[in-house]
Amino acid sequence: MSSSTHPIAAALVDWFERDGHDYPWRRTTDPWYILVSEIMLQQTTISTVITRYEKWMEQYPNPAALAADSEKNALLSWEGLGYYRRVRALQAAACTICEQHHGIFPREEADIRALPGIGDYTVGAILSFAYNQSAPLVDANVSRVLARIYNSSCPIDSTEGRKEQWAQARELLHPSNARAYNSALMELGQRICSIKSPSCLICPIREHCRAESPEKLPVKLPKKAISILEHSDILSLCPQRGILLKKQEAGQRHEGMYRLPNRSEEEVAQLPLIAKQSYSVTRYKVKRSLYAAPQSEPQQGEQYIPLDQLASCPMASPDRKLLEKQLANN
Numbered sequence: 555m556s557s558s559t560h561p562i563a564a565a566l567v568d569w570f571e572r573d574g575h576d577y578p579w580r581r582t583t584d585p586w587y588i589l590v591s592e593i594m595l596q597q598t599t600i601s602t603v604i605t606r607y608e609k610w611m612e613q614y615p616n617p618a619a620l621a622a623d624s625e626k627n628a629l630l631s632w633e634g635l636g637y638y639r640r641v642r643a644l645q646a647a648a649c650t651i652c653e654q655h656h657g658i659f660p661r662e663e664a665d666i667r668a669l670p671g672i673g674d675y676t677v678g679a680i681l682s683f684a685y686n687q688s689a690p691l692v693d694a695n696v697s698r699v700l701a702r703i704y705n706s707s708c709p710i711d712s713t714e715g716r717k718e719q720w721a722q723a724r725e726l727l728h729p730s731n732a733r734a735y736n737s738a739l740m741e742l743g744q745r746i747c748s749i750k751s752p753s754c755l756i757c758p759i760r761e762h763c764r765a766e767s768p769e770k771l772p773v774k775l776p777k778k779a780i781s782i783l784e785h786s787d788i789l790s791l792c793p794q795r796g797i798l799l800k801k802q803e804a805g806q807r808h809e810g811m812y813r814l815p816n817r818s819e820e821e822v823a824q825l826p827l828i829a830k831q832s833y834s835v836t837r838y839k840v841k842r843s844l845y846a847a848p849q850s851e852p853q854q855g856e857q858y859i860p861l862d863q864l865a866s867c868p869m870a871s872p873d874r875k876l877l878e879k880q881l882a883n884n
């Protein structure tokens with residue numbers, strides 16, 4: 555242990571080297587593999603990412619492979635992982651690496667930071683996990699752990715709180731093993747210092763932790779209210795032409811993906827309701843009503859897709875599920 559190693563960092567690294575979980579993305583130091591895993595893990599659970607990561611890396615083993623493929627194929631490969639702007643940003647990053655760095659993943663922080671879709675967290679992850687450079691990172695798990703270690707009541711989602719947490723992560727940073735330190739801090743949050751019931755008795759840093767009532771930390775700003783989004787869509791299924799879908803335009807949330815066409819309340823007033831669906835996206839609760847409209851003519855941006863081509867059309871998971879259920883019923 556270096557003389558300047560913080561005791562918390564030393565204890566975390568010891569624990570991680572003894573007891574850390576083995577994930578596929580921890581078996582590599584290739585920055586492209588690290589970037590893909592970090593982007594996938596940002597809004598998707600570890601268990602889902604584990605089932606998709608290795609297959610995705612076989613399809614896109616380097617930036618050049620993703621840069622050379624179509625956006626449609628990239629979106630299709632991401633189907634089921636959600637938050638599709640992530641794969642668009644990943645493809646834009648792959649193109650930048652090919653155009654500006656001859657296909658070689660950059661090593662310099664400024665070059666990594668300049669890649670599309672890369673924020674502070676991802677910069678820290680690439681620098682530490684790929685290059686073992688002394689770079690801190692703060693994600694939701696790390697944020698909770700730090701608030702407890704420092705017994706901080708500053709809201710973690712406030713500007714001041716975010717600043718404080720990055721400074722704390724840097725203060726504790728292991729001087730020579732940022733890779734293990736960052737992994738350990740994240741894993742402590744996942745496995746031991748959990749949201750509702752932190753297991754302080756078995757925590758490797760319990761003797762250093764200042765939390766007085768850990769289950770009451772972290773403090774957050776008041777939540778924004780959930781907004782309800784209601785929309786009416788149609789199912790227009792024609793045996794000769796296929797199914798009517800609308801490709802989402804640039805700037806739309808599901809840009810480049812196909813969705814069931816939307817209609818106004820007046821347009822669906824006389825149509826039979828055949829299904830209802832509700833799901834949550836960030837702070838929105840989406841309530842969708844689906845109406846049968848066999849004779850619909852395509853409106854702007856809509857087209858009939860033959861049924862045997864549906865599998866090659868990227869679709870958001872709720873649309874794919876609803877459509878497959880309806881097709882099974884028909």
Ligand code: SF4
Binds near residue numbers: 760
């Ligand atoms: S001692 Fe408890 S609150 Fe503190 S870091 Fe460990 S699990 Fe979290």
